[in-house]
Amino acid sequence: MSTINTGNNLPCESPKDGESASLKSFEGGCVSIIVFGASGDLAKKKTFPALFNLFRQGFLPGSQVQIFGYARTPLTDEGLRDRLRGYLKPAKSDLSKDPSSVVKAFLDLITYVHGNYDTEEGYLKLEQSIVEHEELKSGEEGPTKRLFYLALPPSVYPAVSQMIKKCCMNKRGWTRVVVEKPFGKDLASSEELSGQLGQLFTEEQIYRIDHYLGKEIVQNLLVMRFANRFFLPLWNRDNIDNVQIVFKEDFGTEGRGGYFDEYGIIRDIIQNHLLQVLCLVAMEKPVSLSPEHIRDEKVKVLRAIEPIKDDEVVLGQYDGYLNDPTVPKGSTTPTFATIVLRIHNERWDGVPFIMKAGKALDSRKAEIRVQFKDVPGDIYRCQKQGRNEFVMRLQPSEAMYMKLTVKQPGLEMSATQSELDLSYRQRYQDIVIPEAYERLLLDTIRGDQQHFVRRDELRAAWEIFTPLLHRIDRGEFKSLIYPEGSRGPPEADQLTERVGYVRTHGYIWIPPSLKAEL
Incomplete structure (x- = not known):
């Protein structure tokens, strides 16, 4: 029987009857993916297209995933979706379907929250929105998972991380925080940034991404x-x-x-x-x-x-x-x-x-x-x-x-x-x-x-x-x-x-x- 690598070095059986190849990744509740800096270049050119490609291949089942964009830019849900639409490219394998329907199904998963990075108000709105979707997809007591992606300059990592810790930590499952390079400009600034993040999250919760x-x-x-x-x-x-x-x-x-x-x-x-x-x-x-x-x-x-x-x-x-x-x-x-x-x-x-x-x-x-x-x-x-x-x-x-x-x-x-x-x-x-x-x-x-x-x-x-x-x-x-x-x-x-x-x-x-x- 063919196998699929699930990333933990233990093969799982191939999916059957159209079953998503990612089910094991979503056992135990829904996943909320929150993209900070959602209106910026990195998010629209890299982060959201990557999420879209995972979605169209079945690795982000819509029944178990909700995506949130957060930024200071005043936008509506539809406003963010319009900004992203041109960067989402269906693959050749999608052409047998209606390509626009694949894009629309993904964009429908995205909710936008407008707020500052250093004050509580926006984060409280974000928390409320996340909780509503978690209850919808996992029930009031089911397990949930939260992934925070900081598509932001490193200078605002400490403020955003403090607000996540204060207002948006998951109480029913794991919380993971992805931070983009550069991680400082030298040893001292890197250690300062690492120390600030280390006071808020465990090393198991921090994912320092180097796309190479x-x-x-x-x-x-x-x-x-x-x-x-x-x-x-x-x-x-x-x-x-x-x-x-x-x-x-x-x-x-x-x-x-x-x-x-x-x-x-x-x-x-x-x-x-x-x-x-x-x-x-x-x-x-x-x-x-x-x-x-x-x-x-x-x-x-x-x-x-x-x-x-x-x-x-x-x-x-x-x-x-x-x-x-x-x-x-x-x-x-x-x-x-x-x-x-x-x-x-x-x-x-x-x-x-x-x-x-x-x-x-x-x-x-x-x-x-x-x-x-x-x-x-x-x-x-x-x-x-x-x-x-x-x-x-x-x-x-x-x-x-x-x-x-x-x-x-x-x-x-x-x-x-x-x-x-x-x-x-x-x-x-x-x-x-x-x-x-x-x-x-x-x-x-x-x-x-x-x-x-x-x-x-x-x-x-x-x-x-x-x-x-x-x-x-x-x-x-x-x-x-x-x-x-x-x-x-x-x-x-x-x-x-x-x-x-x-x-x-x-x-x-x-x-x-x-x-x-x-």
């Missing part, structure tokens, strides 16, 4: 590493020369420079997204698939990372950054960074982990590139062809492929580079890869914290980067200007070459979907 942990390829990392025999003996300093974790965008701030300039590329991307990926690449095998056992191993990796060396940092700023009217004049905030991290333990001693992130570069992609050492005693003299690499492409065109040297077809004995390729669009044509927010919201409802950031994990991450960030803020590191559409400052390539990365020239991986078009 919900990406399909990132979620495949542990399966690839620990379920395949041929990776186990190779995944160490004896065989791997270096690891690159790369995030590239081919566009700049595009009017969002005010927000970005406050944080910069290291806080925005490297300290959270890429560092989370590094932990999964480098961690030891956990005792079990329990979320706490996995997060324990991630923390061990973070605590083994050595202080960052000055000569293993290159910062850059693209030449059009200051032309963005939302960017402060004369800003020195980096839009590009290449940083080498080194893990001081038995498995990784001597292996550089190269973290690279930037805006306005030559391409858009995020990937993990594991480069193996040269073949000893290479009788084919193939080093000029490039090294073996295992690449996991996170976005776009999700894929995993192995670069290796093979014989060029023909009568001559000449070698060339090729790949063993698992491209998701080709291999899984009938499967829709879920968005990260869909997966993480469902995990929250199921109570699976594996893909969320624990407090000690957050602290360890900030301890690595805070000294460097403070020095950058004081102007002790200079951002090098690089042209838009380039690879970034040439000094970054020089750094990666110096620490051991060997770039393959003349070889480009092309996703099979693009090959077909060509």
Whole structure:
């Protein structure tokens, strides 16, 4: 019998007779999902579309779920629904039905409450509205569940959390609070925010969301590493020369420079997204698939990372950054960074982990590139062809492929580079890869914290980067200007070459979907 993963690592039986695949997630009462900042960009572009996709796939049964939007903007229920309608896209599988009816059924679940974030009045109205729906769906004494999603700036987390604690805590079941990054700007501000939330909620109630942990390829990392025999003996300093974790965008701030300039590329991307990926690449095998056992191993990796060396940092700023009217004049905030991290333990001693992130570069992609050492005693003299690499492409065109040297077809004995390729669009044509927010919201409802950031994990991450960030803020590191559409400052390539990365020239991986078009 086929199984469905419910997020707690124990399979459940497939649903029968049209039964929703999510019934086990909703045993024991209805679920109320409350989205704070409901009128903002994050909510309408990410949170509500993710909830809609879960709904249309049967993971949020309308008979057991009610969704509430809360914000300061004066709107009616229908006003919020009108704002969201254009962002809810039915899938191809919905086209056999009336697509508009699927959207309408979801929007009918949404109730809007208008109120301030720092006064009780709005929260009391919200509490009354939640209770009314809970009694309607679970009766006056049945169990209930409440998920509060803070699609808000971190500056208002403390005020909103205090009001939730005071006015809206669930008395008949669990309460869970999802908070979005950034979690502070350095170690001190992060610890202050964590302390404020920790006084109000237990660690089991707090879900710090990093959407990179919900990406399909990132979620495949542990399966690839620990379920395949041929990776186990190779995944160490004896065989791997270096690891690159790369995030590239081919566009700049595009009017969002005010927000970005406050944080910069290291806080925005490297300290959270890429560092989370590094932990999964480098961690030891956990005792079990329990979320706490996995997060324990991630923390061990973070605590083994050595202080960052000055000569293993290159910062850059693209030449059009200051032309963005939302960017402060004369800003020195980096839009590009290449940083080498080194893990001081038995498995990784001597292996550089190269973290690279930037805006306005030559391409858009995020990937993990594991480069193996040269073949000893290479009788084919193939080093000029490039090294073996295992690449996991996170976005776009999700894929995993192995670069290796093979014989060029023909009568001559000449070698060339090729790949063993698992491209998701080709291999899984009938499967829709879920968005990260869909997966993480469902995990929250199921109570699976594996893909969320624990407090000690957050602290360890900030301890690595805070000294460097403070020095950058004081102007002790200079951002090098690089042209838009380039690879970034040439000094970054020089750094990666110096620490051991060997770039393959003349070889480009092309996703099979693009090959077909060509």
